[in-house]
Every structure is written in C-alpha cells, then in structure tokens.
Amino acid sequence: MLRFFYKNMNRTLITYWKTNLLIMADLILCALMIFIMLQNYSFALEEYRRYYRNEELAQKYSIFSLYDKEQGDPFDTNSQMYEITLQVKEDIENSNLWTPYYHLLCFFPRSIFVDDLPSDFDAQFASIFQQPPGVTDVGGLMLSEHLMTIQNIRVQEGREFTHDDYLTGGETCAIIMGNDFMPYYDVGDIIVYRDREAEVVGFLEDNSFLEIDELDMCNLDRYVVIPRMFFLDDNESNKEDSFLLINAGILSLKDPKTDVQEEINKITSKYGWHPIQCTPFDGSAYSNTGIVSQKNIALLLFLAIVSGLLCLVALSNILYKRTMKERPTHCTMLLSGIPLWKINLSLIIEMAFWTSIAMIPVVTLSYYEFGQMFVSPLYILGFLALIVVLSMVPIFILNGKTNLDVFMRSRNE
Amino acid sequence: MALLKLNHLSKSYGKDERKTVVLDRLDLAIEEGEMLAVMGKSGSGKTTLLNIIAGIDYPDDGEYVFQDAPVRLRKTSDGVRFRRNRIGIIVQHFALVNDFTVYDNVEMGLWETKISQKDRHIRTMEILDQLDIRSLANRYPPELSGGEKQRTAIGRAIVGKPRLILADEPTGALDDQTEHNIMDILTKLNQDGTTMMIITHDEDIAKRCTRVVKLTK
Numbered sequence: 001m002l003r004f005f006y007k008n009m010n011r012t013l014i015t016y017w018k019t020n021l022l023i024m025a026d027l028i029l030c031a032l033m034i035f036i037m038l039q040n041y042s043f044a045l046e047e048y049r050r051y052y053r054n055e056e057l058a059q060k061y062s063i064f065s066l067y068d069k070e071q072g073d074p075f076d077t078n079s080q081m082y083e084i085t086l087q088v089k090e091d092i093e094n095s096n097l098w099t100p101y102y103h104l105l106c107f108f109p110r111s112i113f114v115d116d117l118p119s120d121f122d123a124q125f126a127s128i129f130q131q132p133p134g135v136t137d138v139g140g141l142m143l144s145e146h147l148m149t150i151q152n153i154r155v156q157e158g159r160e161f162t163h164d165d166y167l168t169g170g171e172t173c174a175i176i177m178g179n180d181f182m183p184y185y186d187v188g189d190i191i192v193y194r195d196r197e198a199e200v201v202g203f204l205e206d207n208s209f210l211e212i213d214e215l216d217m218c219n220l221d222r223y224v225v226i227p228r229m230f231f232l233d234d235n236e237s238n239k240e241d242s243f244l245l246i247n248a249g250i251l252s253l254k255d256p257k258t259d260v261q262e263e264i265n266k267i268t269s270k271y272g273w274h275p276i277q278c279t280p281f282d283g284s285a286y287s288n289t290g291i292v293s294q295k296n297i298a299l300l301l302f303l304a305i306v307s308g309l310l311c312l313v314a315l316s317n318i319l320y321k322r323t324m325k326e327r328p329t330h331c332t333m334l335l336s337g338i339p340l341w342k343i344n345l346s347l348i349i350e351m352a353f354w355t356s357i358a359m360i361p362v363v364t365l366s367y368y369e370f371g372q373m374f375v376s377p378l379y380i381l382g383f384l385a386l387i388v389v390l391s392m393v394p395i396f397i398l399n400g401k402t403n404l405d406v407f408m409r410s411r412n413e
Numbered sequence: 414m415a416l417l418k419l420n421h422l423s424k425s426y427g428k429d430e431r432k433t434v435v436l437d438r439l440d441l442a443i444e445e446g447e448m449l450a451v452m453g454k455s456g457s458g459k460t461t462l463l464n465i466i467a468g469i470d471y472p473d474d475g476e477y478v479f480q481d482a483p484v485r486l487r488k489t490s491d492g493v494r495f496r497r498n499r500i501g502i503i504v505q506h507f508a509l510v511n512d513f514t515v516y517d518n519v520e521m522g523l524w525e526t527k528i529s530q531k532d533r534h535i536r537t538m539e540i541l542d543q544l545d546i547r548s549l550a551n552r553y554p555p556e557l558s559g560g561e562k563q564r565t566a567i568g569r570a571i572v573g574k575p576r577l578i579l580a581d582e583p584t585g586a587l588d589d590q591t592e593h594n595i596m597d598i599l600t601k602l603n604q605d606g607t608t609m610m611i612i613t614h615d616e617d618i619a620k621r622c623t624r625v626v627k628l629t630k
Contacts, residue, residue: 003533004524007517016513332508336569337497337525339490402489404469407580408504409460 004338008346009353012326019322020354023315027358027384028131030311034383035362037304038375044297060281061251061260062213064091067274074274075243077235083273089242091267097258098251102244107137108224112193114184121180121222140224141210144245150252153209158187158202165201173230174201178221179208192400194231204368205227245277308387316391323395324349329406330399344396351388358384415442416577417466422475424461435461438475441626443577447576449604449610450619453628456472459612462628463579466610467500468492474566480576497525499568501578505585507562509554509569515561516550519568526573540568544598560605567598578602580611584618596621 003311013020063341067074069339074081093100110117121138147153147168154160155176175198182203208220229237251260261278268276330343362380368375424436432451435458443449453459464470465477468486477484480497486492496502509518520537528536541547544564554562563583570578580599584592592615600621603609611622619625 003530007513007524009523011512013508220442328508329510329512332510333521334489334493335496335502335508336521336571337493338521339493339525341490404489404492405464407508408464408467408469408502410506 004342005346005349008343012346012350018323019318022318023351024354024357025353026311026314026318028317030307030387031358031380031384032363032365033311034304035366035375035380037300037307039366039378040385041084041222041297041300041304042375044300054066059096059253059256061253061266061278062281063246063249063251063276063278065246065274075239075246081273082239084273085242085246087243087271088267088273091270092245092249092251094265095263095267097255097263098253098260099146099150100245100249100251101144101150102249103144103147103212104139104142104229104240104244105231106142106226108140108193109137112191113138117181117184138224138394139222140226141220142209142219142226142229144241145244146252147210147225151209153208153210154205155202156205157182158200160202161227167228172197172199174199174227176200176202176204176225178223178225179206180221183223198226198230223336251278251283304383308370308383312387312391315387316394319391319395320398323398327398327402328407330402331404334402334404335407340399340402344399347392347395351392354390355381355384358370373406414445415577416445416447416480418476418478419466420476420478422465422472422477424435424458424465424470424472436465436472443608444491445576445608446603446606447608447624448600448622450622450625451612451628452612452614452619452625457628460581463581463610463612467502467579468495497618498573499576501567501573501575503563503566503570503578503580503583505582506587507554507559507566509552509562509565514551514553515546515565515568518554518565519572522569522572536572537568540572544568558591559587560594563587563591563595565571567595567602571602576608578607578609580609582612582614584613584615593620 065074071077072081074085076082117138119136120411143153145161145163148160156179158176161176172190175191175194177200177286185199185200185203187202191198191200204220204225206221210218210220212218214348229240230242253260260280264276264278331338333343334340359377363377364375366375419439419441422436422439422441425432425434427433435456439458439462441462451459451462461470465472468484469492469494471486479495484495486495502508510521513521516537517608519540520533521531523536526533538547541550543565546561546564546568549557549561549565554565557565563586567583571612578599584595587595596618599611603623609622611618613619
C-alpha cells in the first residue's frame with residue numbers, strides 16, 4: 001500500500017527537480033526571513049519588557065539625597081548630622097518593604113597582584129588615568145550585600161560571600177575574582193593591600209555582568225569583587241557605605257505597589273533629615289525610545305507576516321502550475337484505482353519533506369551564530385507549516401475537480 | 414450469465430433548451446466471457462456508455478447492475494473503489510505515466526491491492542511476458558512505439574485480473590500491423606475468459622468481436 005507513496009514521490013522529486021528547487025529555495029528563504037524577524041522580535045520584546053514595561057520596572061527605584069552642602073555635610077563624620085545619617089541609612093537598610101543594594105568602582109594598584117598578570121587586564125583604566133600599560137591599576141568593585149543575589153551573579157569555583165563577609169572589623173576580607181583571574185590565583189590565596197589582608201574565596205562564572213543602571217552593563221571577568229572596603233578603617237568604611245546607599249542606592253521592591261517616595265519621606269521626616277528623591281527604573285527618561293521600540297516590535301511582526309504572505313503567493317503559484325501539469329497523471333492514477341486522498345497525501349508528505357529541509361539552514365545559522373536557538377524551532381516550523389498548508393489549498397480544490405470524463409474523451413497523449 | 418445489465422438507462426447533458434439526450438432508456442446486458450463491440454457515429458453516446466459502466470460518469474435515470482448488485486455511484490472516490498479489481502480501462506491515448514517505467518506503469522494496477530511485494534513482482538513479470546514487453550521493463554513511455562505503449566496500457570488494465578475490460582478505440586492511434594497485433598492480444602485475453610467491451614469505429618475490429626451493438630441517436 002505504501003508502494004504508491006514511494007514511487008510517486010521518487011517520480012516527482014526527479015521529474016520536477018527545477019520546480020522542487022524553487023519550492024525549496026522559497027521555503028528556505030521564508031524560513032530564514034521568519035527566523036530573523038522572530039528572533040529580532042523576541043530580542044526587541046525582551047528589551048522592551050526589561051526597560052519599558054512599568055509593571056516590571058517599577059519594582060526598582062534609585063535614591064538620591066537632596067542636601068545643601070552649605071548647611072553642612074551630613075556625611076561628614078564630624079558633623080552633628082552624621083549620627084542621624086547613620087540612623088537614616090539603618091532604617092532604609094532594615095525596611096522590609098525593599099532590598100537595598102549599591103556598588104562602588106575602586107582600583108587596586110598593580111603591585112599587589114602577581115607579576116605574570118597580563119598587562120591588558122587594566123587596559124580600560126590606562127586610558128582613563130593615562131597610565132602606561134603594565135603599571136596601571138586593576139579594577140575592583142565593591143558590591144553590597146544582596147546585589148549578587150538580585151542580579152544573579154554566580155560563583156563558578158569556591159564560595160559566594162556570606163553575611164559575615166559584609167561586616168566590618170574582620171581581620172581578613174573575603175574577595176571574589178573575575179573569571180579571567182583563574183589561571184593566576186587559587187582559592188585561599190592572600191592579597192595584601194594597605195597592610196590589610198584579603199583572601200580569595202571564589203571565582204565568578206565566565207561572562208558575569210553587573211547591571212550598573214538601566215542601560216549600562218559591566219563585564220566582571222577582569223574585576224576583583226569585594227564585599228566591603230576592607231582597606232579603610234571601620235569609620236571610613238561606614239561613612240562610604242552611608243554615602244553610597246543614600247546617594248546611589250537602588251531599592252528592589254518586594255511589593256511593586258509600594259509608594260516608595262512616601263515611605264522614604266516617612267523615614268527622613270522621622271529624623272528631620274534632608275529630602276531623598278526616589279526615581280523608578282521605569283524608563284520614564286526613555287519614554288520616547290520606548291514608543292519607538294514598541295513600534296519596531298510591531299513593524300518586525302508586520303514584516304514577518306508580509307514575508308510569509310509573499311512566500312505563500314509564490315509557493316502557491318509554483319505548486320498550482322506543477323499540479324496543472326500533473327493532471328493527466330492524476331487521472332491515470334485514478335483510473336488505475338489509486339484514490340484521490342492518496343494523491344493529495346503524497347503531496348502533503350512531499351511538502352512536509354521540503355519544509356523540514358528548509359529548517360536546516362535556520363537551525364545551522366542559529367547554532368553557528370549563537371550556539372543555541374533563541375526562537376523555538378517549533379514556532380518557525382509552525383509558521384512555515386501554515387504557509388505550506390495555505391498554499392496547498394488551491395491544489396486540493398483543483399484535484400477535487402479532476403474530471404475523468406473529460407480525460408477519457410481526450411484523444412491526445 | 415450476464416456480468417452486467419443496464420435497464421432503461423438514460424443520460425443527458427445540459428439543461429432546458431440546451432439539453433442533449435445522449436442515452437435514452439438503453440437496455441443492454443453483457444454476458445460473462447463476451448467480447449462486445451460498440452459502434453456508432455460521433456455523439457451517439459459510445460464513450461458516455463463506457464464511462465457509466467466504468468463508474469466515471471453517472472446515469473440520470475435507469476438501473477446499472479454489475480454482478481447482480483446495483484451500482485449507485487455519486488463521487489469520484491466511489492468510482493475508484495468500484496473499478497478496483499473489477500474493471501480495467503484501455504484508452505486510445507494510452508494514459509500512461511511518462512515518468513514511470515513500463516514495469517511501474519503495469520505494476521501500478523496492483524498498488525491498491527493487498528498482495529505482497531513479491532507476488533506483485535511475479536504477477537507484473539507474468540504480464541510483461543504475456544504481452545512480450547519484458548525487455549522494455551525499464552524503459553519509459555516516451556521511448557516506446559505506439560504499439561508498445563498500448564501493450565503497456567493493456568498490461569496495466571489486466572494485471573489486477575479484472576472481470577471486465579473496457580477499451581475505448583484501443584487501436585485508434587496505431588498503424589494497421591500494430592492494430593492487428595493489439596487485437597490479437599485482446600482476442601487472446603477474451604479467449605482466456607476476460608469479458609470485454611470495445612468501442613470502435615472500425616468494422617474489421619467489430620468483426621473480431623463476438624457481438625456488435627450499434628448505438629444510434
């Protein structure tokens with residue numbers, strides 16, 4: 001019973017090789033267009049959701065204090081306000097409405113590191129400080145407690161920071177190094193800076209990133225991550241922490257409906273401290289970009305649909321012409337006892353074969369470029385299958401109208 | 414014993430003023446083992462008659478009985494099922510699939526049967542031998558002469574051992590010598606027990622049949 005399918009598909013593969021090449025090229029082109037557009041669509045959508053959707057982004061607020069230095073610096077340890085500043089900091093830190101975090105970029109002199117550390121480790125700072133290669137500082141990042149958890153920065157080898165690592169007053173500070181330090185350091189190695197010891201407790205995963213603000217990311221592969229400024233004394237360290245939290249801190253809300261400004265106002269008015277301004281990470285500064293981004297997403301989807309329609313028209317045309325040529329053969333088959341549904345099914349199997357072939361370049365391209373499929377192959381296959389099925393509808397109608405009476409009366413071969 | 418009977422069979426084309434009655438209350442019976450020639454002028458309804466018997470066209474009125482069972486067909490798929498293993502068809506223009514070899518064209522008549530691949534091969538080779546076209550098994554129809562093509566078409570029509578062969582001008586496109594050879598083959602098939610109905614304009618062919626029916630308008 002399967003002999004017909006085998007023979008018929010063999011026949012059409014060879015007889016209509018030019019048409020088949022056209023069909024294949026058409027489907028491959030369509031699959032690629034759909035793939036590129038769906039991929040860009042998914043990238044754009046992800047970006048859009050990440051930066052511009054209020055319900056996602058209103059969960060984070062940056063805070064900044066509006067104090068007048070002429071009235072006294074509240075972060076000066078000698079000022080009367082300093083104790084209050086520490087209270088404000090503590091209240092913000094201990095609130096159960098949010099998780100606060102902050103970071104600080106710092107630099108370590110090259111001399112405290114092993115000699116064989118390549119000079120290009122500090123290339124980015126060389127340009128900033130106009131230092132010659134080889135003597136430039138190495139980048140460090142002080143990440144407050146919870147930041148690594150919130151931003152999903154993970155350790156590949158060794159351990160993550162514990163709560164104790166963030167407490168001041170310890171003898172030896174734990175540090176975690178970026179992945180590129182792995183050939184030069186081991187867990188347990190000690191680095192000495194300003195007579196203070198720091199112990200390497202782990203290495204970050206390759207390609208770890210720190211989200212600095214809404215738009216900037218920092219690759220951590222060549223950074224040394226510290227939990228506190230261990231090279232400062234406790235007072236200095238506390239002062240820096242207070243300044244950083246109140247002037248550059250970020251609050252990650254536990255409940256997105258929290259009125260952050262109101263809650264912060266309650267804290268500042270409680271102590272008569274300076275106002276603190278809260279700014280949501282909702283992309284309000286980029287609202288125009290958000291609209292453009294939204295339009296781009298719609299445009300990409302529209303282009304994918306138009307490309308699909310163009311492919312549908314082309315494919316339908318090619319298949320229709322091929323089927324017109326095939327009509328006498330179909331009549332002969334019907335006369336020989338082969339039912340029409342089998343003739344149609346044979347065409348469906350053939351088109352399924354070409355559709356699956358058309359997926360190969362897409363999958364290859366995606367794995368070659370990205371090492372994975374960002375868009376599920378099933379989406380592309382589904383889109384392609386829809387186009388193929390629609391392009392076959394006229395063929396089924398044409399086959400359904402096959403008139404053997406006319407065929408019998410024809411006198412030509 | 415009658416293989417098939419047509420009782421008061423009518424068929425017309427068109428409607429109202431343009432209506433053309435092709436068959437008007439036709440009564441006809443074809444006996445088992447008979448070789449019937451159907452003659453008539455153009456438009457007399459010969460091909461219409463053949464198409465109705467083959468299940469390709471449907472009568473407007475009357476009764477069609479095949480092997481004592483009434484035949485009522487309304488769709489192409491009904492006709493395909495009805496013909497399978499009952500009726501083989503030979504047409505003037507051969508109706509071969511040009512992209513299949515001679516072997517495949519003949520074997521095609523067995524593709525919808527439930528016999529094994531091995532038996533299918535044996536049966537196909539028997540037919541190729543019987544029609545003396547075994548040496549052409551791997552050739553394609555465009556490489557064949559008219560006689561070879563018609564023998565291939567006959568092979569496809571008889572490979573499934575049908576009860577009835579319907580031939581519409583089977584020698585219409587052939588020269589005299591080839592016509593003679595083809596008629597020899599059809600006569601031999603009839604002598605072996607296959608019932609046949611041949612539509613022809615040719616008196617010589619009609620004379621080789623056991624009975625002649627002439628259709629008039």
